[in-house]
Amino acid sequence: MTEDNIDDDWTNYSSAQYGTGENNFEEEEINESQLLNDDLDFYDDNYEISPAPSISGQTHLVRIGCCDFCLGRVGGVSLANKTLKQAGVEIRSEVLKLNPDLENIEKVCPLCEDLFSEIDLIASRLISELKEYEFSRLQLGFQLPNDLLESEEYIRINFGDKRSSNLKQALSSEISMKIRMLLETDVEIVNESPEILALIDCLTLSVKLECRSLYLYTRYCKLERGLPQTKWHCRTCKGRGCEKCDYTGLQYLESVQSLIADPLLEIFSADSHSTHSMGREDIDVRCLGNGRPTVIELKNPKKRNADLDKLTSLVNKSAKGRVEIKQLRNSNKSEVVRVKDAAADKSYHICFKVSNLDEEGNELEINLTDDEIISKISKLHGAELNQRTPKRVSHRRADKIRKRKIIDLFEIKVDGKIIEFKLRAQSGTYIKEMVTSDSGRTTPSVAELLDLTCEVEWLDVIDIHSD
Ligand SMILES: [Zn+2]
Numbered sequence: 001m002t003e004d005n006i007d008d009d010w011t012n013y014s015s016a017q018y019g020t021g022e023n024n025f026e027e028e029e030i031n032e033s034q035l036l037n038d039d040l041d042f043y044d045d046n047y048e049i050s051p052a053p054s055i056s057g058q059t060h061l062v063r064i065g066c067c068d069f070c071l072g073r074v075g076g077v078s079l080a081n082k083t084l085k086q087a088g089v090e091i092r093s094e095v096l097k098l099n100p101d102l103e104n105i106e107k108v109c110p111l112c113e114d115l116f117s118e119i120d121l122i123a124s125r126l127i128s129e130l131k132e133y134e135f136s137r138l139q140l141g142f143q144l145p146n147d148l149l150e151s152e153e154y155i156r157i158n159f160g161d162k163r164s165s166n167l168k169q170a171l172s173s174e175i176s177m178k179i180r181m182l183l184e185t186d187v188e189i190v191n192e193s194p195e196i197l198a199l200i201d202c203l204t205l206s207v208k209l210e211c212r213s214l215y216l217y218t219r220y221c222k223l224e225r226g227l228p229q230t231k232w233h234c235r236t237c238k239g240r241g242c243e244k245c246d247y248t249g250l251q252y253l254e255s256v257q258s259l260i261a262d263p264l265l266e267i268f269s270a271d272s273h274s275t276h277s278m279g280r281e282d283i284d285v286r287c288l289g290n291g292r293p294t295v296i297e298l299k300n301p302k303k304r305n306a307d308l309d310k311l312t313s314l315v316n317k318s319a320k321g322r323v324e325i326k327q328l329r330n331s332n333k334s335e336v337v338r339v340k341d342a343a344a345d346k347s348y349h350i351c352f353k354v355s356n357l358d359e360e361g362n363e364l365e366i367n368l369t370d371d372e373i374i375s376k377i378s379k380l381h382g383a384e385l386n387q388r389t390p391k392r393v394s395h396r397r398a399d400k401i402r403k404r405k406i407i408d409l410f411e412i413k414v415d416g417k418i419i420e421f422k423l424r425a426q427s428g429t430y431i432k433e434m435v436t437s438d439s440g441r442t443t444p445s446v447a448e449l450l451d452l453t454c455e456v457e458w459l460d461v462i463d464i465h466s467d
């Protein structure tokens with residue numbers, strides 16, 4: 001081995017391992033301009049770049065790898081009569097005239113991670129998900145990584161035009177434009193109260209739809225006793241289905257809810273329904289007169305438009321006189337709150353039987369004339385009742401004393417031991433207890449005033465004083 005050879009070996013070794021050989025200094029000098037560019041990628045504030053639309057800002061945006069869409073979006077040019085992409089292509093060609101070395105930059109766009117080039121794919125996925133729905137108000141939501149949003153904002157604010165729209169706004173308007181072209185119906189893209197909210201996951205490019213419920217308002221009359229107001233799950237299986245309920249999961253096969261909302265399920269191709277009513281009546285109580293305000297909620301409806309006149313008669317026909325609804329009209333979620341929170345007076349018609357029992361439970365004669373009975377009951381007109389939570393609901397309500405007013409009491413009729421009258425009471429009055437006294441828990445009461453045992457025969461709601 002000659003001395004020269006030894007030197008060569010040493011140089012190679014040194015260059016590979018430590019980078020301290022003379023050759024390395026030469027290389028660094030050659031690459032100085034490249035290094036300068038790399039430093040710019042770190043947004044060193046020492047370099048003078050004024051934001052787009054200045055040419056230095058636009059050039060910087062090209063240099064760091066902005067796609068045509070983002071260049072058009074943040075490049076500071078007018079977007080009248082051109083697409084983002086067209087605007088971007090124009091800016092790029094101006095920049096390249098002055099900086100031909102920036103011609104073939106191939107980088108992932110730091111402003112959108114190339115999401116704009118996936119717009120067609122996202123739009124077609126959206127369209128195929130939306131296909132089965134009827135809707136006119138659509139809201140788009142984007143799930144984007146936070147670090148992308150942060151760095152996008154930094155670049156846009158510092159090098160782009162400050163007035164330009166941010167990533168989410170721009171994605172939303174590009175996709176909106178695409179799907180408006182692809183959909184046959186008119187769709188409004190909204191920022192609140194959508195019928196459908198489409199969530200676009202920008203990492204997986206998957207689309208998930210949230211279909212908002214459809215709400216219809218009506219008032220129902222319940223013309224038959226023995227119907228619960230809402231679906232009532234089987235007590236044994238809690239709705240899972242068992243032998244006792246014939247695997248229906250229901251304690252009662254039918255309810256006001258099922259009679260008025262089941263026929264709508266099919267019309268709106270909805271998955272399920274709820275009813276939100278102004279108060280409730282017991283299973284054995286009818287609801288007459290103007291009916292009870294209620295909002296029917298249809299969940300995940302594929303259809304939203306229907307002739308509500310026809311639907312009203314369809315429901316009434318299928319309920320066969322057991323339940324009857326007034327004209328259906330469109331409603332919304334805030335009306336649910338209004339209806340549920342309303343504290344409306346109610347009028348009732350109640351019928352009960354009186355008896356005079358001794359301590360052993362033997363029936364004695366009643367020593368009161370009809371006029372005496374009527375005058376004693378009349379004392380309840382305008383009375384304020386103290387009502388301790390009734391025994392029958394004490395398992396689900398806190399034990400406390402309510403004060404409720406009897407606003408009016410009229411049409412008292414006595415027929416032997418059968419007595420009936422009508423009354424108007426404040427919302428939340430326990431009516432049956434006002435008659436029976438519920439073992440002294442309600443005072444005053446008819447039973448207390450007559451000093452007789454009172455048993456309710458039937459009760460009807462005859463008016464709900466609202467709207
Ligand atoms: Zn981009």
Ligand SMILES: [Zn+2]
Nearest residue numbers: 234237242245
């Ligand atoms: Zn069951």
